[in-house]
Amino acid sequence: MKQPQITRPVTSEVEGMAQATTRRHFLLGAAAGTIAAVIPGQNMASAETSGEIQITEPFHGAVLNHRHGEQTNDGLRIRVSGQAPLRDRVTVNGSPAEREGTSFVSHIVLREKQTEIVAVSEGSFGRAEHRVRVVWDKQSQPRYRFSIDDNSFFLRDIAQKKYGSLFECFYLKGLRELNSKYGARFVLNIYYTTEDGFELPQFPDRYKAEWRDNCEWLRLAFHAYANKPDRPYQYAPAAQLIADLDKVAEQIHRFAGEQTYSPPTVIHWGQVQPTALKPLYERGVRALSGYFRWAGAGWDVNYLFDDARSEYLSRHDALMDFESGIVFSRVDIICNNVPLERIAPTLDESAKDPKEAEILDLFTHEQYFWPFYSNYVPDHFQRLDAAIRWATEHGYKPIFFHEGFLGGPQ
Numbered sequence: 001m002k003q004p005q006i007t008r009p010v011t012s013e014v015e016g017m018a019q020a021t022t023r024r025h026f027l028l029g030a031a032a033g034t035i036a037a038v039i040p041g042q043n044m045a046s047a048e049t050s051g052e053i054q055i056t057e058p059f060h061g062a063v064l065n066h067r068h069g070e071q072t073n074d075g076l077r078i079r080v081s082g083q084a085p086l087r088d089r090v091t092v093n094g095s096p097a098e099r100e101g102t103s104f105v106s107h108i109v110l111r112e113k114q115t116e117i118v119a120v121s122e123g124s125f126g127r128a129e130h131r132v133r134v135v136w137d138k139q140s141q142p143r144y145r146f147s148i149d150d151n152s153f154f155l156r157d158i159a160q161k162k163y164g165s166l167f168e169c170f171y172l173k174g175l176r177e178l179n180s181k182y183g184a185r186f187v188l189n190i191y192y193t194t195e196d197g198f199e200l201p202q203f204p205d206r207y208k209a210e211w212r213d214n215c216e217w218l219r220l221a222f223h224a225y226a227n228k229p230d231r232p233y234q235y236a237p238a239a240q241l242i243a244d245l246d247k248v249a250e251q252i253h254r255f256a257g258e259q260t261y262s263p264p265t266v267i268h269w270g271q272v273q274p275t276a277l278k279p280l281y282e283r284g285v286r287a288l289s290g291y292f293r294w295a296g297a298g299w300d301v302n303y304l305f306d307d308a309r310s311e312y313l314s315r316h317d318a319l320m321d322f323e324s325g326i327v328f329s330r331v332d333i334i335c336n337n338v339p340l341e342r343i344a345p346t347l348d349e350s351a352k353d354p355k356e357a358e359i360l361d362l363f364t365h366e367q368y369f370w371p372f373y374s375n376y377v378p379d380h381f382q383r384l385d386a387a388i389r390w391a392t393e394h395g396y397k398p399i400f401f402h403e404g405f406l407g408g409p410q
């Protein structure tokens with residue numbers, strides 16, 4: 001596969017991702033400057049003169065586990081830090097914080113699933129406070145979720161060839177081999193149509209028993225109505241997204257059954273209107289994945305999140321959006337974009353950082369499996385094997401994000 005050049009504009013979802021993986025560290029450096037300029041209270045001067053107090057860590061919506069503090073039977077002890085006016089007295093959840101210049105530091109113990117952290121400053125400007133809420137993933141264990149986007153060709157292939165079994169299609173056969181070998185689970189995010197005459201209603205229901213027999217590891221979810229246009233839901237009304245979702249969901253239920261149905265895990269291009277999140281939650285969505293990448297002029301494949309949250313997600317596993325109830329997850333690797341020999345080193349890199357090490361969001365796109373596709377990747381299955389082997393050997397368990405809390409016990 002051709003590697004896109006750094007200066008080339010993003011022309012497609014899948015190509016754009018190469019930039020995200022190869023440019024990430026460079027871009028984060030560039031982005032950090034942008035963010036510092038837009039978050040009020042982030043620099044010492046503004047904290048001192050404006051009377052603002054701000055908790056800088058943990059971040060509002062942070063999903064915290066044993067890697068983020070000291071976990072005991074009692075709870076998770078974490079560090080809370082931030083900025084406040086120089087001479088103010090600061091308390092965090094009622095206890096005096098340590099001061100050093102305009103910084104403050106305190107420790108609290110999370111005992112509930114969600115905890116509100118309240119930092120209060122009192123001094124010559126009066127009283128001010130900042131509240132953030134965090135989620136404790138108490139039972140967290142290392143786990144991985146594998147999702148594959150842009151699926152449609154395998155359904156057309158099975159419908160046209162009228163195979164005796166779903167697994168006569170080389171694509172599903174390859175995925176089943178990875179399941180037999182490693183216990184891997186896959187969620188396939190599908191389109192309604194391939195736009196050349198094939199639509200889901202043409203897919204027969206005679207494989208229903210086979211879908212059911214494999215639902216422990218193989219699920220289907222809505223991704224978009226079709227591959228084109230690009231960014232179909234970025235500016236679409238929520239009602240259109242939900243109507244397309246319902247159309248695909250109905251078909252999955254018809255031909256594969258309820259057990260195989262998964263709520264959406266990634267919406268095509270990872271961009272939706274903020275007003276669509278609540279309706280998605282109502283359709284069972286508990287987690288959505290994106291790239292949260294810096295794309296030169298702004299953050300992209302980031303569900304239109306603001307800069308601060310996008311930047312946070314670019315270097316963390318997950319973030320809770322309390323307004324919708326959906327947890328957002330950052331994709332760790334896009335197998336179609338990472339050469340085989342770079343798969344393990346890329347995952348090694350993620351695992352080194354406690355902020356990214358616990359939950360692996362493994363990902364790729366269906367089209368690269370097909371020899372007729374212009375950017376066909378002949379060793380695509382070997383790449384998946386390398387990623388899943390790495391996860392297995394490092395103690396990560398295969399899960400689905402929509403079960404439990406991000407696939408772990410609630």
Ligand SMILES: [Zn+2]
Pocket residue numbers: 013149150223267268269
């Ligand atoms: Zn897509």
